[in-house]
Amino acid sequence: MISFKVNAKTVSFEGDANTPLLWVLRDHLGLTGSKFACGIGQCGACTVHVDGNAQRSCILPVGAIEDRSITTIEGLAAADGGLHPVQKAWLEIDVPQCGYCQAGQIMATADLLNKHPSPSDRDIDENVTNICRCGTYVRIRNAIHRAAELAEAGE
Amino acid sequence: MNMSVNYSEISVERIDEGRRRFIVCGTTIAGSMVLGLPSIGLTEVGGDMDGERQIGFFIEINADGSVIIGTNQPEIGQGARTALPMLVAEELDVEWSKVSVRQMPLGIVKTEEGYAWKYGGQGAGGSDGLSSNWDFMREVGATARQQLIRAAAARLNVPASSCRTKPGYVLCDAPAGEIPYGDLVAEAARLDMPAESPPLKDMKDYRIVGKAQNTVDALEIVTGQSRYGIDTVEPDMRYAVIARSPYLNGSVRSFDDTEARKVDGVLDVFEIDGPALGEPYLILASGVAVVATSTWAAIKGRKALRVEWEAGPSATDNSEDFWKQNEEMLKSQGQIVVDDGEYEKAMSDADKVVSRQYQVPFVSHQPLEPQNCYAHVQENFCHVIAPTQSPSGASRAAAAVTGLARESIHIDMTRVGGGFGRRLTNDYVAEACMISQATGWPVKLQWTREDDVKNDFYRPAGLHEMHAGLDTDGKVIAWTQRLASASKYYRRPNMPDENLWQAELYSDDFPRRMVDNMRLEYFHNPIGLPRGSWRAPAHTANAFVIQSFLDEVAHESGQDPLALRLELLGEERELEYGNHGGPTFNPGRLARLITFVADRIDYGTERPDGRGVGIATHFTFGGYAAHAFEVEVSSQGELSIERIIAAIDCGFAVNPNAVEAQLQGGTIDGISTALGLEITVKDGQVQQSNFNDYPLLKIAALPSAFEAHIVPYNNIPTGVGEIGIPSSAPALTNAIFAATGIRIRRLPIGDQLKQAMAA
Numbered sequence: 001m002i003s004f005k006v007n008a009k010t011v012s013f014e015g016d017a018n019t020p021l022l023w024v025l026r027d028h029l030g031l032t033g034s035k036f037a038c039g040i041g042q043c044g045a046c047t048v049h050v051d052g053n054a055q056r057s058c059i060l061p062v063g064a065i066e067d068r069s070i071t072t073i074e075g076l077a078a079a080d081g082g083l084h085p086v087q088k089a090w091l092e093i094d095v096p097q098c099g100y101c102q103a104g105q106i107m108a109t110a111d112l113l114n115k116h117p118s119p120s121d122r123d124i125d126e127n128v129t130n131i132c133r134c135g136t137y138v139r140i141r142n143a144i145h146r147a148a149e150l151a152e153a154g155e
Numbered sequence: 156m157n158m159s160v161n162y163s164e165i166s167v168e169r170i171d172e173g174r175r176r177f178i179v180c181g182t183t184i185a186g187s188m189v190l191g192l193p194s195i196g197l198t199e200v201g202g203d204m205d206g207e208r209q210i211g212f213f214i215e216i217n218a219d220g221s222v223i224i225g226t227n228q229p230e231i232g233q234g235a236r237t238a239l240p241m242l243v244a245e246e247l248d249v250e251w252s253k254v255s256v257r258q259m260p261l262g263i264v265k266t267e268e269g270y271a272w273k274y275g276g277q278g279a280g281g282s283d284g285l286s287s288n289w290d291f292m293r294e295v296g297a298t299a300r301q302q303l304i305r306a307a308a309a310r311l312n313v314p315a316s317s318c319r320t321k322p323g324y325v326l327c328d329a330p331a332g333e334i335p336y337g338d339l340v341a342e343a344a345r346l347d348m349p350a351e352s353p354p355l356k357d358m359k360d361y362r363i364v365g366k367a368q369n370t371v372d373a374l375e376i377v378t379g380q381s382r383y384g385i386d387t388v389e390p391d392m393r394y395a396v397i398a399r400s401p402y403l404n405g406s407v408r409s410f411d412d413t414e415a416r417k418v419d420g421v422l423d424v425f426e427i428d429g430p431a432l433g434e435p436y437l438i439l440a441s442g443v444a445v446v447a448t449s450t451w452a453a454i455k456g457r458k459a460l461r462v463e464w465e466a467g468p469s470a471t472d473n474s475e476d477f478w479k480q481n482e483e484m485l486k487s488q489g490q491i492v493v494d495d496g497e498y499e500k501a502m503s504d505a506d507k508v509v510s511r512q513y514q515v516p517f518v519s520h521q522p523l524e525p526q527n528c529y530a531h532v533q534e535n536f537c538h539v540i541a542p543t544q545s546p547s548g549a550s551r552a553a554a555a556v557t558g559l560a561r562e563s564i565h566i567d568m569t570r571v572g573g574g575f576g577r578r579l580t581n582d583y584v585a586e587a588c589m590i591s592q593a594t595g596w597p598v599k600l601q602w603t604r605e606d607d608v609k610n611d612f613y614r615p616a617g618l619h620e621m622h623a624g625l626d627t628d629g630k631v632i633a634w635t636q637r638l639a640s641a642s643k644y645y646r647r648p649n650m651p652d653e654n655l656w657q658a659e660l661y662s663d664d665f666p667r668r669m670v671d672n673m674r675l676e677y678f679h680n681p682i683g684l685p686r687g688s689w690r691a692p693a694h695t696a697n698a699f700v701i702q703s704f705l706d707e708v709a710h711e712s713g714q715d716p717l718a719l720r721l722e723l724l725g726e727e728r729e730l731e732y733g734n735h736g737g738p739t740f741n742p743g744r745l746a747r748l749i750t751f752v753a754d755r756i757d758y759g760t761e762r763p764d765g766r767g768v769g770i771a772t773h774f775t776f777g778g779y780a781a782h783a784f785e786v787e788v789s790s791q792g793e794l795s796i797e798r799i800i801a802a803i804d805c806g807f808a809v810n811p812n813a814v815e816a817q818l819q820g821g822t823i824d825g826i827s828t829a830l831g832l833e834i835t836v837k838d839g840q841v842q843q844s845n846f847n848d849y850p851l852l853k854i855a856a857l858p859s860a861f862e863a864h865i866v867p868y869n870n871i872p873t874g875v876g877e878i879g880i881p882s883s884a885p886a887l888t889n890a891i892f893a894a895t896g897i898r899i900r901r902l903p904i905g906d907q908l909k910q911a912m913a914a
Contacts, residue, residue, distance in 0.1 A: 032382070033378070036601075043523065074379045094370055099232065100522075
């Protein structure tokens with residue numbers, strides 16, 4: 001049995017330790033906000049935070065996260081429901097089209113802002129490598145800069 | 156593709172809506188746009204109506220003033236779920252902030268005259284979801300508003316003409332004359348429908364429509380709460396995947412499931428029959444289904460399968476041969492499908508003839524949400540939950556598999572993780588129904604990315620040969636496009652060979668009727684690869700070819716590419732346009748847009764070596780777009796897009812926020828596809844498998860200098876989902892030529908610049 005935390009709650013999984021974390025989240029824990037899209041770590045739709053760092057959960061075996069702490073899109077907002085600055089910026093700029101990749105984009109951006117609080121365009125290009133098939137990249141870039149402003153202002 | 160609305164008279168039908176039960180009284184108004192709705196009054200038969208109040212199918216008003224508006228179209232990211240309820244809310248006269256939106260299922264009803272559609276036509280294809288619902292949805296709102304006014308007038312015993320509305324209230328000239336809508340719904344719902352639909356608002360009074368509104372369910376999306384098809388969980392649901400033939404038109408020779416059945420969680424393994432050779436596709440491929448207790452168990456079980464495949468009749472298909480065959484075909488005489496004026500005479504009279512060939516590859520849709528579908532086939536009923544662009548197609552697919560009557564099949568639609576035309580075909584719905592029927596279980600079928608890349612209805616590939624004849628003044632007097640391609644209309648039901656060209660050459664496209672002597676000629680080159688509608692279907696290929704060739708004609712004849720286009724397009728006038736998006740096409744609107752983008756990018760300004768500007772414009776499904784790109788190419792052939800100006804004329808922008816988004820997204824789709832995307836076939840198998848070898852664009856390739864402009868024209872909205880893509884790629888390749896002198900005549904661009912620079 002593998003125990004770990006998801007969104008501050010301790011959970012356990014009894015199946016195959018090679019099961020990608022993504023499928024444990026989706027099929028076993030009912031957390032469907034993290035999306036399956038490529039299964040090979042290329043697109044980032046499945047991005048979650050493992051001990052605060054963005055990782056692609058579709059290629060992360062659940063056996064590798066024993067005792068680690070996972071945050072998914074469902075747990076990104078504050079416990080009182082207050083949205084994360086990245087989520088606020090995404091709403092303000094109205095980024096989503098189909099919306100399928102956006103949970104991953106938001107999780108990748110939250111990680112970027114932890115490491116680069118006011119990212120340059122180049123920081124964005126190098127660190128937010130998630131795929132958006134609808135091509136919302138213009139708004140993603142604007143929303144990342146806006147999220148940095150909101151975070152800076154403590155909002 | 157035309158998803159035209161199909162209304163029929165509805166007599167009496169019983170429907171279940173959760174705990175409520177209504178009789179639908181069909182009092183349709185012949186000839187009126189409100190047929191099918193909202194003229195259908197809903198009368199309560201039993202159950203509890205407290206707290207929920209409904210007028211017609213689309214509008215529910217609660218006592219607290221909150222309003223739920225139904226949306227009949229699938230939401231694939233194009234913004235229909237926001238834009239269509241905006242139309243209802245505007246005419247109903249409610250605050251937009253009080254509105255939430257409900258996705259309607261497929262509204263199929265059996266009548267004596269055949270099937271009818273109680274929510275109007277439903278489907279996302281051809282960019283006409285908005286234009287075809289523009290009157291319809293506004294009349295839904297206006298009719299409901301009028302019924303509320305009549306209910307208030309009756310209650311207060313005053314003439315309806317003395318009553319008006321303010322958002323959420325009827326105001327009558329009487330004591331206590333201000334009544335919230337929520338108080339009036341039950342009375343309004345019982346009133347007879349008016350004989351005529353009420354007048355619509357003057358557009359200058361709009362408070363919601365025409366103003367930028369955010370995506371209605373954006374909060375659910377950014378918090379991970381939005382439910383896509385893949386997120387479906389139903390009681391007792393099993394999970395399934397299919398190992399499909401890697402060979403086009405291949406089949407299962409034999410399989411050994413010993414190891415697969417040993418995988419923990421695997422419940423069943425069985426063969427799925429593929430489509431009959433040459434027949435229309437119900438599903439894409441023959442294969443072996445694995446059903447399990449979780450998605451991962453099903454995927455593991457599939458990996459453990461051993462399948463011997465029969466390679467079948469397409470085993471010798473190769474992309475290389477396909478392109479050689481196209482070249483050979485173009486040496487002969489094809490099917491002449493347009494022949495205006497005296498083409499041959501004009502060509503022989505021409506002072507100068509320019510000829511070029513362009514190659515446009517097969518590409519795949521790759522919506523980010525892989526195909527999936529929930530199905531539960533029971534003895535007399537089938538429930539499908541699908542991310543689909545065509546719920547009526549899903550209903551047909553389920554009926555074909557199960558043999559059930561279509562009224563016994565319920566199709567629920569989820570938010571869809573991208574469409575791009577892939578989900579106009581419902582093969583994955585048919586597969587899910589096959590698996591549920593075979594096992595008796597409720598099943599969610601899941602495709603992996605590899606399944607999606609290797610099994611698709613690909614955009615057709617073709618080799619285009621262009622000739623232009625010019626007189627001594629440089630005027631284009633003769634024009635021909637000769638196309639050898641794999642038609643999209645391959646394996647369509649009732650499709651005669653002589654009509655295959657119609658999916659590949661839109662006969663009334665530019666420069667038809669702008670050049671007197673014009674020919675279009677077609678050659679069909681079949682290959683085993685399935686084909687389908689890929690965002691703006693043939694427009695993406697033809698805009699690339701025509702807008703590239705125009706640049707080449709201009710350069711060859713010493714003319715400016717913008718001036719040549721303006722000369723050909725001419726003044727504003729409505730020309731006959733018989734293809735989808737007609738009935739007319741106004742080339743002056745393209746001239747206006749291309750002038751706009753050229754001005755914005757300082758078209759006439761000289762650029763240093765290695766930098767250049769390119770422009771292009773195209774009319775797509777009723778809407779107009781133009782692009783200008785500025786690029787820089789290094790001496791090693793590294794391409795950098797420096798600046799993008801995109802402009803759209805969609806008549807009237809119902810939701811400017813969504814129009815801008817679609818223009819941005821379409822432009823980027825065009826770039827992504829032109830830069831690196833191609834599906835190739837070797838020995839009857841698709842060679843690509845996932846995003847590692849089918850590399851969709853990432854953010855780093857795009858400049859921050861990206862402008863998307865809406866250029867208003869009139870009060871008639873066109874669709875926007877497909878308008879922004881076709882002129883994007885040729886503006887890019889024209890810019891590359893301006894920067895380097897390297898002409899891209901074969902897509903994708905790939906490493907052609909690096910190779911040319913190295914040479």
